[in-house]
Amino acid sequence: MLRRHDCCDTQDVIPEESSMEFGLVGLGRMGGNMARRLARKGMRIALHNRSHEVSAAIAAETGHLACASLADLVAALQAPRIVWLMLPAGEATEQALQALAPLLGAGDLVVDGANAYYKDDQRHAAMMAAHGIDYADAGVSGGVWGLENGYCIMFGGSEAAAARLQPYMEALAPTPTEGWLHTGPVGSGHFVKMVHNGIEYGMMQALAEGFALMKNKPGFDLDVGAIAELWRHGSVVRSWLLDLSADFLAQDPALETIQPFVADSGEGRWTALEAIEQGIPAPVMSLALMMRFASQGKGDYAAKMLAKMRQGFGGHAIKGTEK
Structure with a gap:
């Protein structure tokens, strides 16, 4: 039937x-x-x-x-x-x-x-x-x-x-x-996933900073795509995140078409709040979250303040915007 x-x-x-x-x-x-x-x-x-x-x-x-x-x-x-x-x-x-x-x-x-x-x-x-x-x-x-x-x-x-x-x-x-x-x-599953994503934020930030240091090092002309592929084999930093990085760096090592904007899903915020509530130091995960905020332009006003303060006490030049 x-x-x-x-x-x-x-x-x-x-x-x-x-x-x-x-x-x-x-x-x-x-x-x-x-x-x-x-x-x-x-x-x-x-x-x-x-x-x-x-x-x-x-x-x-x-x-x-x-x-x-x-x-x-x-x-x-x-x-x-x-x-x-x-x-x-x-x-x-x-x-x-x-x-x-x-x-x-x-x-x-x-x-x-x-x-x-x-x-x-x-x-x-x-x-x-x-x-x-x-x-x-x-x-x-x-x-x-x-x-x-x-x-x-x-x-x-x-x-x-x-x-x-x-x-x-x-x-x-x-x-x-x-x-x-x-x-x-109830609640333990999402708590564990929250911490998982906080760790993910820190791992991603560390890889991003390390490759930025190599990409911008003058005099060496480092092939960051080749280095990412190298580290996938036998290195202590090998990971799925590194695998993904090696794939896209092999295609576009300069990443010139990518906007430097990184969203945050909320998990990183909850992890940072949990660290504060427990009084457990979690500086890597918390700072990785702050860097995502910075990429979203939320640190721009503070950066402008810093530039003006340097100009005020030291006469340092500032970069203006074109109207």
């Missing part, structure tokens, strides 16, 4: 016996590729995105079920359900949780798998628990390469939630036994 969901496109007809329990909300770069990886592992899930065209396109590609609304997605899933959110932290996630709370039932599980502040997870878990809904938080690393290589997932929640999520973790991770970890109670 076949059944057709109201939320599906006309081509979405699925066997009665292939009922789904898992829905994915938010199909950006990470969420979309996670849906594709689950399809490659033989799993069929329900999808919802703010733009239904995106859901429909990924559904046509993967065989998943495209749903036009959160209500349609919940209706398409067999209870007890799992609804995994891949939405920006803040208002988008808050609105989705508020909308899901009355739609889901006791025993259902909500997972926030995007970048989120662990203290928000603790608040969200309490909110969902008032409706009898379980909650888990998952920090996901792997970027656009996760589709091919698998994702590194650190997640917090109850033991029962961990058991329910295990098949999906095994499918999303690089291997069924590697690349995923139940880190502890």
